[in-house]
Amino acid sequence: MAIRKIALTGGIATGKTYVATRLRDAGVPIVDADVLAREVVALGTPALTAVRQRFGPDVIRRDGTMDRIRVGQIIFKDKRARQDLEAIIHPAVQKAIEKYFATLPKKTPFAVADIPLLYETGRENQFSDVIVVACPRAMQLSRVMERNQLAKDDAERRLAAQLPIEKKIDKATFVVKTDGTFDETNAQVDKLIALFTDGKSR
Structure with missing residues (x-):
């Protein structure tokens, strides 16, 4: 089953x-979507590349990671920006959730x-x-x-x-x-x- x-x-x-x-x-x-949301935009991930393309280099720190504070400031004021970010992150998170379920013993x-x-x-x-x-x-x-x-x-x-x-x-x-x-x-x-x-x- x-x-x-x-x-x-x-x-x-x-x-x-x-x-x-x-x-x-x-x-x-149990898997935490908030934890996954941070992992899917880690250094070198496709989602982080998409975030940079959508929001520009200002949301990327010197070490190459996403500046969460800067992104938060943008999406708090701009509903469309928030929707765009969600369109990048949520599918990646759902994929990670399914991957987690697939690793569990039958x-x-x-x-x-x-x-x-x-x-x-x-x-x-x-x-x-x-x-x-x-x-x-x-x-x-x-x-x-x-x-x-x-x-x-x-x-x-x-x-x-x-x-x-x-x-x-x-x-x-x-x-x-x-x-x-x-x-x-x-x-x-x-x-x-x-x-x-x-x-x-x-």
Whole structure:
């Protein structure tokens, strides 16, 4: 039987990183799209060449690596530029995710790809299931303000840049709620691990 490919997503400050860590600590094979996004634009990669061609030499440091701060400044102000960058990076990341899945032992019941912008990039159909990590928006806003030391207006803008968590919940196969205790969150994650290990809910 083929490995069950599951996507893990959520919104900023919903607790996705905590859930990913819980899965990893339980021995679940998990690959991080954010890590891959850095790797696919490493020195000498086709994606880095494409970034240089699109954005010019100013986004490349003296050592030949991508200047993330400079690129971030450009795409924050220019929606088209952000879309162009995503068109370069996201296909390369998806290819790397598929490569990761292909390296796993055939008897692996399931594996997880941690993809923060899964729905925003339209990749949900490439997975058999989607787990959305969620909390109420008011709690999400409070966490962003505290964690990132942001004023409310700035935190609101961060949230507005992503699909609302309510819409992600509507699209999800499974939801892990993180508005309770750590033990309550852990219990939800452990239940999903058992479910996927047994091969149910296909």
